Amino acid sequence: MPLLEIENLTVEFETRSGLFRAVDRISLTVNPREIVAIVGESGSGKSVAMLAVMGLLPKTARVTADRMTFEGRDLLKLTSSERRRIIGKDVAMIFQEPMTSLNPCFTVGFQLGESLATHLGLGRAERKRRSIELLAQVGIPEPESRLAAFPHQLSGGMSQRVMIAIAIACSPKLLIADEPTTALDVTIQAQILDLLVSLRDKTGMGLVLITHDMGVVAETSERVVVQYAGQQVEEATTRALFADPHHPYTSALLAALPERARERRLPSIPGMVPGQFDRPPGCLFAPRCDFAFEACRTTPPVRARADLGFALCHTPLVGGRPTPQNLPKGVTFAEPGKVSA
Template sequence: MEVPGEPLLRLRGLSTDIALRRGTVHALDQVDLEVRQGETLGIVGESGSGKTMTVLSIMGLLPPGGSVVGGEILFDGRDLRTMRAPELRRVRGVEMGMVFQDPLTSLNPTMRIGAQVAEPLRVHQGVGKAEARERAVEILRRVGMPRPDKIVDDYPHQLSGGMRQRVVIAMALIRSPRLLIADEPTTALDVTTQRQILELIDDLREEFKMAVILVTHDLGVIAGRADRVAVMYAGRVAETATTTELFRAPRHRYTEALMRALPESAAEGRLYSIPGLPPDLSRPLTGCRFAPRCRFATDECRTTDVPLTGDGHAFACLHPVTEPITIAASAGQARAAAAPAEPILSVRDLVKEYDAGGAGLRKGAGRVSAVAGVSFEVKPGETLGIVGESGCGKSTVGRLVAGLETPTGGRIVVDGTDIAGLDRRERHRMHRKVQLMFQDSYAAMNPRMRVDSILTEPLEIQQVGDAAARRARVSELLDQVGLPRRALERYPHEFSGGQLQRIGLARSLALRPRLIVADEPVSALDVSVQAQVLNLMRDLQGELGLSYVFISHDLSVVDYMADRIGVMYLGKLVEVGPAHQVVRAPRHPYTQALLDAVPSPDPGHTPSPDTTIQGELPSALNPPTGCRFRTRCPLAQDVCATEPVLEGGGHQVACHFPLREETQAT
């Protein structure tokens, strides 16, 4: 939708540098953007493209060494670069608001929620303490916070991820700003919470008549929420258009490559992967910055600095896309059934409970029911996807299977051995057969160890081979995950996110396991890097005969990777079946709600409001009796107070009112 009127914010030739000891990074180069009152501008691109640096330049929150070196930042006709400091602080403090990617690090852990939400009022408007608290409660209520009069006295660590994000939004909105900047506001959230937060921003935009800049690497988020889109690459705007026009007929080859890398666009069982890496912005660049990675690039592209041209739909490409791109609603396909074989993993009636007091404190506070009677199997060479909201127990299941935690009850049989009954030393030996691939590979590595030591460590701990054999195995691992030998001498902080995930995969392969538990392995990656890692995991599965337990909240990714899918809710499996059936013909209302919450890269897609999950996930300390989903289910009746049984043959569901064909996804 084209919003009439003069732009509220206009960037003209914005250029930003970051001075480092090794040189100067030219983070932004001649960026032109604008956003009008009541409009949402989406900014999308890979990590390092300049998305976040653009909004930090607007807000004056650049990192040390950062400075705007050229251009104008016009807000309501006033250039922020020429303002005096007091006036600039007032504009940023009152007329602009920003929602950061990680709400936990954006909040002061030592301050109560109410004090943090009200702080802008007290600093910029001199509001008294009592009035500030009252207005904090009101804005928390308007952003959908349950029990806001109680929440104001809590600390950030006492809230869920979705609730913390609502607090950060409340902080940004309490001054009724004219411009709201949301920088990756839903990256770390599951799909249901993500949908609630994005709908909240939409509603508040209409209520406050704000302009919104939405920064994300998720094309689905952009398609469903933005009026116009700017695609950035290597510090420049590569393409800009209305959302409908951009997704219907992208012109820049980089935009096309991003769309083809989506799991929904997988062709012949493989994701398109953009080759190479973005350029080093500390070095002089000539020609089109995407040319080294573009399959259509010519010598002219490598030598010609292509300007952004076009009226309404502008792009900087000498060989633009000429055919419209069609993105399927879902690209997964029915897979051949696994040959009859003994399962590599058999989980039966798995239970995990924690003392609510933690480490023996607050005895009698109760028990947290993290996993409650879960059963499933994984056959050799098969991938089981486990999906669900944050707090559903899927990561706990992964840690139990990997032997990192001891179950409260049940059996975990790996290759014929029940690891649930093993002592610590025996479970340690089972790590040769089962390995865990972490979500955050950097956090899982010792930052003081080089890659050579990181990959050799599991071989040394398990006493596999001599020094020469270990060196040979490490070299073999690098070849398998596509990293050069020189990577061995570098430290984790010297790698990109995708390279770190390759190192994490290599480490999990070091002992030649038969089963890998992959816990959200691509959730923090750009769509292009995600495609590379997923393709690599599937290639190695075929080459080595690996089995995966693939844990994720992204159903489009799980649909691409998995043979079968298990859907978890509050510690229980509510649906299990072949991936293509679970995704295209879900039988449980919760599964349907998860599917409808997945952001679609189709701007015309409108999820049904009837399938929106209401409210927060109930506490695992006191879960609902019977069906645990009944407190949030639109189909719930009195009979749901009795627990349903997971049944149904190949496609099982635990529901008293399983979905009929006419209500299922197509």
């Protein structure tokens, strides 16, 4: 049985000018021992979708889904007390902003011990021993003395490691890591990623990794979901996605990697992710796409099957270019961005 199953999750926020759809019918399955990466630009709905799973969105959010379950239990129908027994213990999250996620009024030791007392029922001595062990695991020097520190006394990287320690304290079955290595230097990044992978190997937990770092994706994940403007535009195994991306957005993301750049100047994707008031009627990526033609601008695309996944595109790429059999009659591409008919 999958740990997490999501079908057609939609998240909308009430604003003064109407509803804004931040997450648009995404689906995701995470199995035990599996590492799934979610990538995309800021504003693509990665964090919002996972906060919906955790039940941590504000009251202004409207969350709907055909299915959203953890180990077969419907997360949308849980009572508050039932959710509290799962969230933080079986399902945990490493938040993106450690400086605002830690409570400034309480010490590191108190915040670590709170989770251990609530979910595992540990006594004071056991909580202290386990807290020291957790801080040492995430690479914090002199862990015993850090228990008495307040969040403002820690650096950004140190706060991030405390957040990771809190998230893994109860050995969760599913861990959602939202940019877990953002504030860390390269050495500590590798250490934390190794720790998460080793925890997966020891406990069999599933891991959802939200990141902008395609290098982390390549080294750590087994499957990748690419999001754009709230939609899932591609899903594939990591190996297949890096070898032959099928959506133009995925291809553009990979082309911007320094190790893939063919010129001194790194390529970039022109334009911006559409917001509430400038969403095109067709493909949301069409205004920024080198391969867009008239149907892309007027008609929403449907999922096309790709290698062990899908691409949300009228003409999925093969080998970096649209294939002739996928193109409308009379449309050809002499060069990227130059459409002839």
